[in-house]
Amino acid sequence: MQPHEYMEDREMLKMIEESVADSAPAGSSALAARGITKAFPGVLANDRIDFDVVPGEVHALLGENGSGKTTLCKILTGLYRPDAGLVLVDGQPVHFRSPAEAYAAGIFMVHQHFSLVGPLTVAENVVLGWTREGGFRFNRADVEDQVAAVAERLEMHVDPRAQISRLSVGERQRVEILKALYRGARTLILDEPTTVLTPQEADQLFISLRRMADAGESVVFISHKLDEVSALCDRVTVLRQGRTSGSADLREERVDARGLARLMVGRDIHFERRSRLAAAGEGAAVLEMSGVSAVDEDGSRVLTDIELSIGAGEILGLAGVAGNGQLALAEVITGVRPSASGDIALDGEPIPSGDVRAAVDRGIAYVPEDRMGTGLAPGLSVADNIALKAFRRPEYGRGPFLSRPRIEERTNVLITEFDVKGTVDTLARQLSGGNAQRVVLAREISSQPRLLVVATPTRGLDVSAMETIRGLLIDAADAGVAILLISEDLGEILDLADRVAVICAGRIQGVLDAEEADVEEIGLLMMGGSVERAEGTADAVD
């Protein structure tokens, strides 16, 4: 696009926006957007978006990654200034030049990356940078009492004296919300707040948000999770490709997840549910673990007596609250972490403990949870990342030398096959979450593994990327790969897995048949309980 054309576009849009802004009333809204337009070179991120939140409601802003949600929120909170259109607070036009001005108007945003200082306490973080009241002196006890009072009102249990670094992610999120309310927030914008939470923590969050709304404050809930939106929100505005593609009042109309998905993606979404293996787990076992234990760096035990087996073409789901040994289990199998005791065998042959190279050579592929640190080297190109694990293979080079053309040729094949939006030279860190995950999967699946260990493969991805990733996993299983699917999303596990193993505090609490398992039963096992029927099933499988 030529620069002058770009300017003309913007001028024309501005004219349109002004007429829109004049025509639309925004009387009772706590926060409203009228004809918001924001262009970045080559992209129209927001295109005449209308949006409004009334006091006392939880309003969902739903859209895929790249649909313009984030840009809109950055405009609403003063990080960006719109090219055209108006932001109104209580019906009055405002022109925020910085987040501080938005704070002053009572609009706060809770980002996915928290702005909390780990070694400081909750109370210290709550007043950090807040100079409007309190003056020079910092009266710790006073602030702690005030924070406790707000926390009480919202049923957000958090100790104001606790150090942030000792809190769980869910508790830290509560501190972010408390911080906003302490500073007099009347409209709270939360950017995909449940991504980092366990189901229980998410429920707790919903209760608190509901309380805020009942007290007359407004909540904007950004999400791409359809079930959450229909469970929590009063109204929903759906964005697609920078435009408002629809809105609905969920209290009046019955809009199901499928309908919302159609608004979001513009077509029907089909999540594949697996047709189960007729005899799950009865095929020849690919992975067998018996009595496997492992310890942490400081010697504390993270895995205890793990007994698991996965057959060819089987998907075994590993369910559990984050941090209960899932990472250790994945690392022990892939050789990243040595086991303290027990045996791991692949196709009946034992694999040495703590030997990544052996694991790779024997056909164990790994899609780690930490996509951009462990899964990919962010500073290397897509081609280099593809070659990372396979560079020893003869087709990639001659002797000690790598053959650049062959690596690029191979990468181009995979880019097409796995539908990666990027080129061989694109740096990994420039890829979106969905594309980065496609590159990891392309590398791992194309290595023709016997066993594929995948950890939270769809976390943070939008529905269409999720659809693709799930499809890839199912295709791999159908091709006979044994898959260990570690996920905190129970719905995903139940959709994909043949059997579900539940882990708690480093122990397998039980193994259930996915067809018969119900969510409550799994939930109980996740919390460390033991259900009689679950135990029985586990015994039967072992």
Add this chain to the structure above:
Amino acid sequence: MNETLLVTLLAAGVLYGTPLVLAGIGELFAERSGVMNLGVEAMMLMGAATAFWTSQSFDGPGWIALTVSLAVAAATGTALAAIYAFTVVTLRASQIVAGLALLILGGATGLSSYIASIGDLARDTGKHRLPDYDPFGLADLPVVGPLLFDQNILVYGSWALVVIASLYLYRTRPGLHLRAVGEDPKSADAMGVNVVAYRYAHTMFGGAMAGMAGAYYTLAIAPNWVDNITAGAGWIAIALVITSFWRPGLLLVGAYLFGIVTSLGFTLQTRGVDLPSQIFSAMPYLLTIVAVVLVSSGWGRGRLHPPGALGDPYSREDA
């Protein structure tokens, strides 16, 4: 009573510990903001040289000469620290490299010796020396008298500094902001704290304190000039910040301990105990090694950790 070994040693601890307290608190503030300034020694030497030159060439009453000399030393240290802050905060240069550069610029083989040679500072002994004050007339009390009530203004000032520094860090909002800037500048910035301003201000305060600490050598301990008069005290001040786990109260205790150890060699020698002096001059560094091991051990890591962003340049754009 007041001539016993104990009192003599404690008095020496205060005498030699005071410049360590001054420079140490200054460096502690800089490090709390995330800036490690390895050039403390250079700022001290420059403070020592400029203060001595000022006091030697000043015509007028002694107390004015001393006040002006201290102000000049503080200003010199501040100016050097400002240059340093510009390179590491604004230009985001490596703090190690910039700190060593500052050391070469102002240190024993650099500007401080040059100033001393053009001012011919080594020719005469000092005209002025900071007097001791006994504000309550209690200097003759046993043991505590000479220690608490018979000191010069910089000693009293250093005590006030420690108290104010502790209150500032933990009981004021700027102190809270300072800790946040040193731990996690990104979050502090997001909460509206001006990271750059805090780093400049506290690094420059550290420079002022280092300059005064240098002046203490030429105006209080021994009013004359020899090159490298601080003899590595700047490094000990940096070590003290670590051994005190970035806490002002502990830094004072540590500084006096180091002061005692420094003086132990010649105090014992004058009393007929003959041990190689190298043992005593090595002691501060041995203490430092023990402390550093403690800080980085599993036990210390959770409790006594250094400021999280210490040594890291900050830029809003970096992800």
